[in-house]
Amino acid sequence: MRTRWTQVTAAVLAATLLASGCGGDGGDGTEVEVFSWWTGGGEEAGLEALIERFEEDNPDVDFVNAAVAGGSGTNAQAVLEGRLQSQDPPDSFQGHAGAELQDYIEAGYLQPLDDFFAEQGLQEAMPDQLTEQITYDGSVYSVPVNIHRSNVMWFNPGLLEEAGVESAPQTLDELLEALEAVEAETDAIPMAVGAQWTVDHLLESVLLSSLGTDAYNQLWEPGANWDTPEVTEALEAFEQIMEYTQEESAAEDWQEASRRVSEGEAAFNIMGDWAAGYFDELGATAGEDYDWAPSPGTDGTYMWLSDSFTLPEGAPNEEQAMAWLELVSSAEGQDMFNPVKGSVPARDDTDPAEYEDSPYLSEALAEWQDDPELAGSFWHGVTVGNRWKNDIDTAVGLYLGDGDLDTLQGSLHEAAQAE
């Protein structure tokens, strides 16, 4: 009996070793491994639609979906880091377009995609400002699939009416007046925020509004001057808004904060447009339970963030990876993915009919195609690399504890100088 067990164990071990040995190489063009953190909800459904299409177009290629679960990719990035360092890259991986990829680019993990952009005519198909904002040292390194908007203000129309606020606030001053009215006239929370990162998210909208698009974009040049009266003014507005937020915000994430709006517990919430998909999930009705407007003072500017795909240096199946990039960059691929994911396509030449089912998306797409000014979201990795972003997050977190606005501005200035 014992010999039998020994044999079985040996056989299993041998099989495992063999299997792990096989997993390592590949590179014979019969598969393509795509790494992402799209493992749930609309993201996963959108990815599935793309995969299905890819397999139809490339019947000889096995699609390996190497998705790692975890919100906004923090777990996935930890796994990816290990694979890139050990020179075992996937054929393509997802990353937020912009400065978040900077570390990978500097480390030499990514191949420039300028030729691909030229071949596919992506420079023409995407807004100039978009390609400009994802260009690093004269080259682009990733293909944007979708565009999310960060500067959206969600509000509860019923509560606004109760507070006597006639229309959505257009400027920060109007917003402050509206918040005051809500506080005085209703029992609701004037402005709902959640955990620390949602405060970072609020801050970027306030900065954009108070400084204007150009000055906001200049804040992200390394060594930019944050020690200006304009930034002070923006931070003061930020502080005033924070006074209208709920005490228990630290114990909530963005979902709770947004849900408070659609359920009439809070009047306003500034959150990215993924909240629209969440409101749908909750069964809330647009225009009744919730409504939206650009964050006050940011009309005409699209503060964007984008998921994009890359071509790693040393990708085992480069040719197949290019076929994947071609699919995700095509108008057809983007129209397949985005209505399900709840975002607009990065190209501005796609078919609006695909987005008609969603009241939010149809409006967002119209604005996207109407040549808006573009500002990159810092919190979502467009304008700053990981270190700078973390410095800002830390400064905001410390400010939430001590309420010292001067220290906050000092730390923000220092973070910009450190780059």
Add this chain to the structure above:
Amino acid sequence: MSRPTTETGAAAAQRRPRPQDPGPLHRARVRARTWLPGLLMVCPSILLIGVFVYGMIGWNTRLALSDQHAPIQDGSFVGLTNFIELWQESRWPAAVGNAVVFTVVFVGGALVLGWFLGLMLDKGLRGEAVFRTLFLAPMAVSFIATGVVWRWLMNPAPAERATGLNALFVQFELDFLVNDWWTAPNMGMAAMALPAVWQLSGYIMALFLAGFRGVPEELREAARVDGCSEWGVYRHVIMPQLRPVTLSAVIILGHMSLKVFDLIIAIAGQQIVADVPAVYMWQAVFEVRDPAKGATIASYLLIAVAVFVVPYLVWTIRKERSEGR
């Protein structure tokens, strides 16, 4: 008759190896048989621990002493710069402060509560087995699960929107007890330690109960005969004998407390208000991607845990030696 026998005997002796002279090689082989299997048995573990514990500690220290602030860059030796610079930030001292508050409340709370529960059971509570199981049960829950539940219990919403424990306080008209729990700056970490106390005090109870039971009944009797009060028996007779138990409890709780990560992540996520060194380290390594900084924090954690563990090890080894084991 005798001749052929000797002949066969001699022939047999020629065929068989001679037992009276085994040769040096054979002797070594016999000796090896006594220590080699043992060595082979522990060899994989020595090798693995050597590489994955001590090797990694060495690697970590090398990183911490270098200026490798990006994963791909090569670092050069910079001495203790990283260790000093950490204290010049505002985040690190705050994280250390949080860890200290957490440790004091957690270790103190679990010790006192565990000791008290042990005492109750030792005094012959009815249905002891049931209570013992009940108090020990939280041990079976992971910190993550504990955290998720306590995140809800310790919801900091004010009285008008209260949920969790705050709602309970409002229900019983104890509104003055409604509080911010872990979201309060500075002392919030005291509230953060409550779930940990809840989870570990049963275990400490078991340690103390075993300790109480280990004190011979004769000693108690003798003290009572000498006119000692029941409290005096515990104070002067039993507790002095439980010093080893208390020490082990402090060490077990202390090193858990310094490394705490999962509980914090489950309750607060990554927020400065509940920042501790382990969370900071995670961010430094996986978000900022600064290996040198992460390694520096890891070194500080190792040193802090060593402060707890090394005296314990020294003490155990000395005790075992004095007992002649």
